[in-house]
Amino acid sequence: MPLDKLLSTTTFRLALVYLALFLASASALLAYLYWNTAGFLARQTETTILAETSALVSQYDEGGRAALVHGVITKARDPRQNLYLLEDQNGEALGGNLTSWPLMASDTDGWLSFVYPRRTVEGEVEIHEAIAVMTRLPEGMSLLVGQDIEERRQLEAQITNALGWAVGAMIVLGILGGAIISRNLVARIDDINRTAKDIMGGELSRRIPVTGAGDEIDQLAENLNDMLDQIERLMLGMRQVTDNIAHDLRSPLNRLRNRLEVTLMKPATQEEYAQALEKSIHEADELLGTFNALLLIARAEAGAARDGMDWVDLSALAQDAAELYEPVAEEAGLRLDLAIEPGIEYHGHRELLAQAIANLLDNAIKHAAHPGGIGEGVIRLAVRSRGARGAEVSVSDNGPGIAPEDRERVLGRFVRLEQSRNTPGSGLGLSLVSAVTRLHGGALRLEDNEPGLRVVIGLARRARHQSHEAAAE
Known part of the structure; x- marks a missing residue:
């Protein structure tokens, strides 16, 4: 140097x-x-x-x-x-x-x-x-x-002479020590600067080297590397979203356009026009639903919804979602079981938590075992308090489940497994649930329900149990 x-x-x-x-x-x-x-x-x-x-x-x-x-x-x-x-x-x-x-x-x-x-x-x-x-x-x-x-x-x-030599030695050794320490520290900072320049030049896979000393520079490097990993994941997610939007939305848009074009190309009765318009409106609603889901995911991942957080009655929220989807489950020949602890309050975003629970129920209804299959189709919605660690919401079914190697992949946008291709949906349900869980500082787990799938939302922020507080009072 x-x-x-x-x-x-x-x-x-x-x-x-x-x-x-x-x-x-x-x-x-x-x-x-x-x-x-x-x-x-x-x-x-x-x-x-x-x-x-x-x-x-x-x-x-x-x-x-x-x-x-x-x-x-x-x-x-x-x-x-x-x-x-x-x-x-x-x-x-x-x-x-x-x-x-x-x-x-x-x-x-x-x-x-x-x-x-x-x-x-x-x-x-x-x-x-x-x-x-x-x-x-x-x-x-x-x-x-x-x-x-x-x-x-x-x-x-x-x-006096010895003291003079001692002071002189301290000065020389201090300057040499300062030079050595500065040289080592500047070398590590230069590594950070070079990595930053390489990343700005487009090499997004570069990471800051960690010496393993466990000091402040290593902690800074680890935090910066974690931040770079997150940025890389977000950018890859954006690219995947762009590709998936181009791939998954092109087909319904083409169907919508072709239907309208065919309707206009030949004379049709008023009833045929009405049917074409109804199908077009249905296609448009599906497209709007997809875009709304993408917007909700973007808001959750950006943390823009934190301002709307307040104390929410999580038990009542899950109960409302169950009442909304119970007729849908009965129509599909499924039984919806509830295990909801009453009076659990949680500090979070009401609309996003309600949407996440609704997505899990909708996903379970689509993939649970139907009559004629193995056993009766059962969906179970559970909400329980974890004390100072927060709360837990889980939805389980006895459908075909998801293989362990696919459980991480299905949390991405527009990801649909082969067994789900024949069911309606855009592949954004679990992705939204994952984004909402991260927004609340929690963790999403996909577990084997033997048979079927069990999805657990572990909400890490503080929750309070009204019935426990009332008993203490």
């Missing part, structure tokens, strides 16, 4: 912002640790000096000048980092490991700082830094007790 493109990415800029915040917090923490460590070492040094001074002053108070000189000489033999010097009123050294009184500068707390020459083991002379406290004693004596702080200064310098 070009450097200028990498530097201009939002991910890299966010990485730099995060790095700056991290450096600020880390630097504050390191500065606190340094200040705390250096302060502890300084306090330890000062405590040691004050303790040594107090001990020597106590020796002087107890044993006088001779005890003090002896104490200074004794401590100076093994001084470690401590420095001692005792002078009389004439400036002559009485004891200690300093040869002369050093040039000193004092700070605000009364502590004196100076440098002095120190001989190493190899015999070389080094200039070291020290701090000390001077005490005036009786008889004009001056006592200087100090400590070499060169090692402390070196330790502080090493800590």
Whole structure:
């Protein structure tokens, strides 16, 4: 990836912002640790000096000048980092490991700082830094007790140097990490952009690659792929609808035109004209019914009917549909059984739910077993509550049923199986039921009724049972 493109990415800029915040917090923490460590070492040094001074002053108070000189000489033999010097009123050294009184500068707390020459083991002379406290004693004596702080200064310098390298390493690693993260993220976003361009170019089968990491980009890719699948299904459905309309509606339109043309070509009685017009009106009604079904499916799939949703008495809706189709079933020699739980209310679209139930009953009446077949023709309409999961509407028959491999296909528009070719219809009934079920967030299942078919509309949105609520009250 070009450097200028990498530097201009939002991910890299966010990485730099995060790095700056991290450096600020880390630097504050390191500065606190340094200040705390250096302060502890300084306090330890000062405590040691004050303790040594107090001990020597106590020796002087107890044993006088001779005890003090002896104490200074004794401590100076093994001084470690401590420095001692005792002078009389004439400036002559009485004891200690300093040869002369050093040039000193004092700070605000009364502590004196100076440098002095120190001989190493190899015999070389080094200039070291020290701090000390001077005490005036009786008889004009001056006592200087100090400590070499060169090692402390070196330790502080090493800590400061280490902190500097640590901050520098954090900056370098942060920039490299930001570049790597940005490069990987930009590469995945480029995959999305390339896929989008390919799809806009007409390759509708392209999908965004999923790495399997399960992160936000993968979730976005999966959601976009699901959306693309839905778009592809809708476009294929539109193409199929166009082809099916051209194929299935051309024949009735041709019949309608030919009938009218034949009627006009020869002299006919008024009764013959009336019959031709009645058949033409019947053909036109079938065409209008087909177009109305297509419009209802389109509204349901587009979600345009959601604004018309309200609480619906699903039990009463199914009861009305049963009363409407019961005479039709009796005329066809079928028995309609009901298993409707009373008082089930559901938040949905009244007209579309009523149309879906009506389509299922109409479909069952057309395909249920008739007298003379195997057993009595029975259709069963059931409505039951599923509590917080919603409600369920099912219509079953004991007709020939639908093979498992055809159950998904019959939900498409204008799909009619071979055994249905001789029955009236446009092949839109189950397609409308499927669209209405998806509109309500549910699932449509086609099951084996052994024998026959059982169609179940699982309505997933919240339903409420009036009788249960009344009992609770």
